[in-house]
Amino acid sequence: MLVKVAALVVVVGVAVAFPSDEYGPQPKSQNVYKEDPIPYNYAYGxxxxxxxxxxxxxxxxxxxxxxxxxxxxxxxxxxxTVTYVADHYNGYQAQVSYQGEAQYPHEYGPPITFKPQAYQPSYNPQPSYQ
Structure with missing residues (x-):
């Protein structure tokens, strides 16, 4: 009888230990972002x-x-030009504007092509056998 109760406790413990949905939402403690956000800025052109x-x-x-x-x-x-503001409460808000007037030429020139360039390695190590 004691063996049956021990086996039942082990089976229930194993069943409770395994999550019912491995791909479902994680417990709240794992979803919380605990670091403070860091201000930044960047630009490129x-x-x-x-x-x-x-x-x-x-x-x-x-x-x-x-x-x-x-x-x-x-x-x-x-x-x-797209100017935008985004935060966690209002989401992404964009404003699109255009400058100039669309130009559609009547005659088109030849297509732009690029000449292939051969690869020229700048570093050519020489083997040394010592």
Whole structure:
């Protein structure tokens, strides 16, 4: 009888120890982000006349809200600028604006092609046998 009770306790303990849904929500203690948010800012811009690319992005955060904007020169010649604000309460709110007027030329030139460049390694180590 004692063996049956011990076996029953072991089986119940094992059944309780295994989670019923391994892929379900985790306990709250594992979902809490415990570190304080860190303020940051960054910006970059790319302008390549040869390839015809022109775009940029900048963003600032105070740790709780993010503000920023990014812009790109569209193929029709206009500049598209997206200014946004995002936080945990209001979500992502964007405002899109355009500068310039769309240009559609009547004649198109030859396609832009890039000449292939051969790979030239700058470091060529020589083996040494000592």
């Amino acid at each position: 790319v302008k390549d006349e040869y390839a015809g690319t022109d775009f940029g992005h900048s963003e600032d955060s105070d740790g709780s809200a993010v503000k920023g904007s990014y812009n790109v020169v569209l193929p029709d010649g206009r500049i598209q």
